[in-house]
Amino acid sequence: MILEKKKAFSTFAVSKGLRSTRQRDIILDFFLSTHQHVSVEELYLKIKATHPGIGNATVYRTLKLFVEAGLAREILLHDGQTRYEHIMAGEHHDHLVCTGCNAIIEFEDETIEKLQNEIATRHGFMIRSHKLEIYGLCVNCRK
Amino acid sequence: MILEKKKAFSTFAVSKGLRSTRQRDIILDFFLSTHQHVSVEELYLKIKATHPGIGNATVYRTLKLFVEAGLAREILLHDGQTRYEHIMAGEHHDHLVCTGCNAIIEFEDETIEKLQNEIATRHGFMIRSHKLEIYGLCVNCRK
DNA sequence: CTTGCTGCAAACAGTTTGCAGAACT
């Protein structure tokens, strides 16, 4: 699965005439090995620990490439940082965000997806993507 | 309905020991008279046109009060600005966001809300709020 | 008179950009 993504990016890079560089490889490796919802800063710091030479601008630039390449998606939670999540082929998951401990639980619901399509159709809208976030308290934080 | 909101804010202000100031009145008036999804900057500029003395910091501060008071809700779209929308008593609407012309169409779907509650319950999660945004192209932009 | 509120400007945080040198092809 990680290999698939690497291949996907490489294909994208070739088709766009982009070069394959050490930095992009490293950033892709780290991105693929992180948990969901990394912020750029988080990823940058993690990388910097073992690869001090890398600049944060490169991480910003490269993550945008991943989005273009269809490997990642930008998500905005309420913490002032842009986060990126992995895109798994075809599927889309939504989030339960705990405002107590910032935990993020993922879920998927086919019926909701279906309803969204209906709504979009009703408004003559062509869906490209969507985002559903539910805020509240998780089991542990409810007490 | 505008009166209700003014009353609601005034009640909130009293209960919190906040003062009633000319600026807060003005900002509330302008906020109530705007379309949905104003950004702070937009609101600030609109106010400044007729009330040049007002600083943007005050607008920022005041909008946060409105959120606390339950009159407004912060929403994050993908344009790098924090926007605020009106909260109508009880109801919650979601958004179809057109990536072509930035139009925002609102909708409401009870079934989706219900499903969200089920999902939350299944995860032991207590919902406080949620946000659903569907991105795509509106009728006009599909062409 | 006391305390909170405001406007201003400076400070901040996250992100983007210009540029000279390094690295890919």
Place this chain on the structure above:
DNA sequence: AGTTCTGCAAACTGTTTGCAGCAAG
């Protein structure tokens, strides 16, 4: 060699904060 990519630092953008003066209670 030619061109893209990188790292650095400076620039930007949206937002927050410190503070002296102003105004509400």
